[in-house]
Amino acid sequence: MKITHHGASNGVTGSCHQLWLDSQHSVLIDCGLFQGEERQRLGDDDKQIDFCLNGIEAVIVTHCHIDHIGRLPHLLIEGFRGPIYCSNASAELMPLILRDAIALGITSDSRLIQAMLGQLERQLRPVEYNQWHAIDSDAAAMIRLNPAGHILGSSVVEVALKNQQRVVFSGDLGCYHTPLLPDPVSPERADLLVMESTYGNRSHQQRSQRTERLKQLLSNTLADGGATLIPAFSIGRTQELLYEIEEILFHLSKNAVHQRLPIILDSPLASQINRRYQKLQWLWDNEAKQKVAQGRHPLNFEQLITIDSHQHHQALVNRLAKTGEPAIIIAASGMCSGGRIINYLKALAGDPRTDILFVGYQAKGTLGHRLSQMTGPGKAVIDDELMQVNAKVHSLSGYSAHADQPDLIKFVRKMTTLPKQIRLIHGTPLAQKGLAQALKKQFPGIHVELAACLGNRASVNGAI
CATH class of the missing domain: 3.60.15.10 (Ribonuclease Z/Hydroxyacylglutathione hydrolase-like)
Incomplete structure (x- = not known):
């Protein structure tokens, strides 16, 4: 061979x-x-x-x-x-x-x-x-x-x-x-x-640990009054995140405050892939199939807002920059190497109320890698412009789609x-x-x- x-x-x-x-x-x-x-x-x-x-x-x-x-x-x-x-x-x-x-x-x-x-x-x-x-x-x-x-x-x-x-x-x-x-x-x-x-x-964090940290970030977003930006790959990571967020919100459904937190998916490609994932439900695991049988919609729940057009995207970026209202935004690209996440970073990374959450591998040489290495306020080149970053940066290794050493x-x-x-x-x-x-x-x-x-x-x- x-x-x-x-x-x-x-x-x-x-x-x-x-x-x-x-x-x-x-x-x-x-x-x-x-x-x-x-x-x-x-x-x-x-x-x-x-x-x-x-x-x-x-x-x-x-x-x-x-x-x-x-x-x-x-x-x-x-x-x-x-x-x-x-x-x-x-x-x-x-x-x-x-x-x-x-x-x-x-x-x-x-x-x-x-x-x-x-x-x-x-x-x-x-x-x-x-x-x-x-x-x-x-x-x-x-x-x-x-x-x-x-x-x-x-x-x-x-x-x-x-x-x-x-x-x-x-x-x-x-x-x-x-x-x-x-x-x-x-x-x-x-x-x-x-x-x-x-x-x-x-070794990665256990699923229960990462879910608890994600839940804490959702609550912090409400408390701080700012946005949480999650750069995510359109296929795989986005669907996994939505699945976990729906689970958290389902158990917090009696909390009126959490019901007002918008979960924004701003990626036309991710939206298309979501629809394909739902078409291919027969390939989901038993846990996900049981949720569907119970009438739940892990990839299309009530608080999920999908942004498709560039006009609506830019309007939302401007609104969040002006109002500072709380929101969870999931957008591509997963390594911040392009895509709509760049506009959110340019508008919101300088705000100390903003959280940036990395949930996947960040290749060296990408903006995502540089931001993920920050331990406090600093500067980063975003879209060819040197900008001040005051946002809090987090990484959840447990959301990696790759097996760790034990697996x-x-x-x-x-x-x-x-x-x-x-x-x-x-x-x-x-x-x-x-x-x-x-x-x-x-x-x-x-x-x-x-x-x-x-x-x-x-x-x-x-x-x-």
Whole structure:
């Protein structure tokens, strides 16, 4: 077996891994964009697809975050016309996510955008979970997808080669007992497990702890009379937050004060994804399904106000800046690298009554990372302007959609037969090293290696 890493070998963005099925045929597992410092290191003139497409028979998508699918349009531009396999939910969500990515990164021409999305949809091959499917290739390989618990439609990918060896790509693994989503499903066995390590060297807060902190922030927002800004990814994190906020408000329903607190979702993309999530309720976990059966609406509750048009967005920003009235605002982008959250930060970050709550990974080099490191008042460049930040900054690690070290170890332990070898990807060298040490301690018979030790993006080509 041979795997070539075209991204996420020593970082957490740009996931793209080429698995060779034999000497002439291969498949790509994901084709994602680099973000933050990892993108900056490439330079503006760097070609997005800098590897040869000869022999690439198919792409297998683990899930629809942009760092896993963002280079797919570039792959199509380069002439790739093979099948793109993914779960049913990912096939529903992918065109929504890539429409924005194409408009921001390739072209704003609506006809070209529609043409690219049309080509993408012609190549999509949705597959059911827990069923083996033959890859359209002369290499006679099979694939099977199972839930990864990261976002709706996220998948653990198993590849069975014709020589009976099996390679498993974890994709991004979610935490166990994540709202809305079923738990990650571990494979039966693997000769090689290629596993993410984003939080491989740390543990998250428990769900009960994070919910209590979120509840406290809601109350503080009312008491302070200011806004709480939550930068959140449109897919996954936004839905999880709304689910938890609805739960808090449901139990505080007798409190008239909390009933007046508006929960504002200001993201057209997140609104569209919410509707798809509700369409795909059959994929929700049992807890969420029971709430729906009781007549509750975890993603569309009474206090939720959705802002779609830019005109209404700007009017709300101006109103909050002028009145200082309390509100919870959830807006993209999750790393404050663009989107409507920027206007809220420009208008409200200087107000000491404002709270900024980070609930996910902030890549180095992004505004989100710089703000998340602030421990008191200071200055930050927001939209190319140096601004005073007096807002209180909070981080809730328990809302990460990525498994922490205990859950990553649990994913391995739940395999029927332990893997012969584990290769760690999608993590900083420090995170990979921390997880490797823990895995070696728990499973001394497994050979563990770090993709970060194999070289940089251009040179990684590790034979297994």
